Amino acid sequence: xxxxxxxxxxxxxxxxxxxxxxxxxxxxxxxxxxxxxxxxxxxxxxxxxxxxxxxxxxxxxxxxxxxxxxxxxxxxxxxxxxxxxxxxxxxxxxxxxxxxxxxxxxxxxxxxxxxxxxxxxxxxxxxxxxxxxxxxxxxxxxxxxxxxxxxxxxxxxxxxxxxxxxxxxxxxxxxxxxxxxxxxxxxxxxxxxxxxxxxxxxxxxxxxxxxxxxxxxxxxxxxxxxxxxxxxxxxxxx
Numbered sequence: 001x002x003x004x005x006x007x008x009x010x011x012x013x014x015x016x017x018x019x020x021x022x023x024x025x026x027x028x029x030x031x032x033x034x035x036x037x038x039x040x041x042x043x044x045x046x047x048x049x050x051x052x053x054x055x056x057x058x059x060x061x062x063x064x065x066x067x068x069x070x071x072x073x074x075x076x077x078x079x080x081x082x083x084x085x086x087x088x089x090x091x092x093x094x095x096x097x098x099x100x101x102x103x104x105x106x107x108x109x110x111x112x113x114x115x116x117x118x119x120x121x122x123x124x125x126x127x128x129x130x131x132x133x134x135x136x137x138x139x140x141x142x143x144x145x146x147x148x149x150x151x152x153x154x155x156x157x158x159x160x161x162x163x164x165x166x167x168x169x170x171x172x173x174x175x176x177x178x179x180x181x182x183x184x185x186x187x188x189x190x191x192x193x194x195x196x197x198x199x200x201x202x203x204x205x206x207x208x209x210x211x212x213x214x215x216x217x218x219x220x221x222x223x224x225x226x227x228x229x230x231x232x233x234x235x236x237x238x
Contacts, residue, residue: 013063013065014065015057015059015065015068015086015088016057016065016086017057017085017086018057019057019068019070021070023054023055023072024103024105025105025106025107026105026106028133029103029104029105029133031185032103032131032133032173033054033055033072033073033101033103034054035183035185036072036073036101036103036175036183037052037053037054037073038186039175039177039183039184040052040073040075040162040164043162043164043177043178044075048080048081049077049078049079049080049081050075050076050077050078050079050081051075051076051079051080051081051082051084052073052074052075052076052081053073053074053076053084053087054072054073054074055070055071055072056070056071056074056084056086056087057069057070057086057087058070058071058074058086058087058089058096058097059086059087059088059089060089060096060123060124061089062088062089062090068086069116069119069120071097071100071101071102071120072100072101072102072103073100073101074087074097074099074100074101075097075098075099075100075161075162076092076095076096076097076098077095077098077161078093078095079092079093079095089123096123096124096125097125098124098125098126098127098161099125099126099127099128099129099159099161099162100120100125100127100128100129101129101130101131102116102128102129102130102131103131103133104130104131104132104133104134106134113130117141117148120148121141121147121148124143125143125148126142126143126160126161127140127141127142127143127159127160127161127162128140128141128148129159129166131173133172133173136168136170136172136173138154138155138166138168138173139151139154140154140157140166142160154166154168155167155168163177163178164176164177164178164183165180
């Protein structure tokens, strides 16, 4: 599938939606890419003008389909959510993705990563985060005017755009929402859902049991009142 620009002077230029490269080289890289992307989707679910994507080709220059990159995860503020075959910047109010994440794999070369950095620096990325899961190494760059400048310390770093906190531990990267809740996997989220559902069911059962006990107590009270009246005793005078 391809996206074709329909403009008077560049009608025949094709911008492919795929570069033929796999999204990830191994399960850990895939887990991290999907985890970051989906948790960012959840974080900004109520904002219709924050677009989050994973492994989506970004074309910054109209008429130059050879200039492109597919960040592992990218976030574009002031752009509507919705389907895209690729991110054609001139059709996005010329807004470049402001935040980009890359997860290294053994297949990434120094040349490739150098080219990616140069691309992100040239075409307007504000925050660039690079994580190596094999070495447990996290690097970050923040835009200052026309340059991406390295962030001296990434531990407990808070993204200016996203508000999330990045931490490193012996088990790898840990990411926290602005409310300090950790990013969770689908499995962890489903376990929490099941736990909440079970707690709700138990609370409902306790409420039903309490209601039954109250009804039983009321029934006993009425029977007692009736028995007292049969004996000629006014229960209100007892």
